[in-house]
Amino acid sequence: MSGSRLRPSADAPARELRSLSLVLVVAIPGALLVVLGTGIRLLSLLTGADIPGATVLDPNGEANAWSWYSSLLLAALSVPLLVHAGLRPRRAARPFVVLAVLALCLSVDEAAVLHEKLTLPGDDPASGGWLVIQASIAVVGGAAAYLLGRRFDPLLRRRLVLAGVLYLSGAVGVEAVQFAVGSAAGLPDLEHTSLAYTLGLLLEEGLEVLGVWVALWAVLSALVIAVGGSGLRVERRDGSATADGGPARPRSLTEAS
Secondary structure (H helix, E strand, C coil): CCHHHHCCCCCCCCEECCHHHHHHHHHHHHHHHHHHHHHHHHHHHHHCCCCCCHHHHCCCCCCCHHHHHHHHHHHHHHHHHHHHHHCCCHHHHHHHHHHHHHHHHHHHHHHHCHHHHCCCCCCCHHHCHHHHHHHHHHHHHHHHHHHHHHHCCHHHHHHHHHHHHHHHHHHHHHHHHHHHHHHHHCHHHHHHHCHHHHHHHHHHHHHHHHHHHHHHHHHHHCEEEEEECCEEEEEECCCCCCCCCCCCCCCEHHHHC
């Protein structure tokens, strides 16, 4: 058999990559990280022993495997958002660019834990002032993101709203409950001795990462990504928003320019 037969023909039909499959590529490692990290934390809690690798995988840790995964996941979300922007006229592209910048800002925050370093003037970080600031930013950012998405295809908009609700439920809702309970019971002790606190931490981080997975699935589902003999082809799926908010045929990156 000659080697030329093994090379794909330029006329070979393109094979579309399923958005769910692409998301699973990044979701499965994340799910394993959060399960392993929480499992090790629970085992250490129940046995009272220091387990090697616990801090590396701890979902509540800083500058470890979990925080870097969360940061990279948010940064990855900005890529298909920018692709959407490249497939649209300038006016219709702006909301996608803003959402991509928002995802990158959240990525930086996740890596540097900036939100927990925000305090009101003269305030003690242990008082939870950073949580008030975080909640305020979340409300304003969430409202702005919703307004930006008004011109999106209804299905894409609903999916992104769901993603935002999931993310904010963990980042603000569960974290606020965790902080309130922890402050009442003595956070340093509760954090290392309470089974309920550890399970709450799993819920918090799980909701946050689930929200990003849903957002990633939503924006990828609104694209047609196909691989064939001629290479990679990325187009808008029918129903994507145009400059005037109406439906349009799939549009390739080359056509957008």
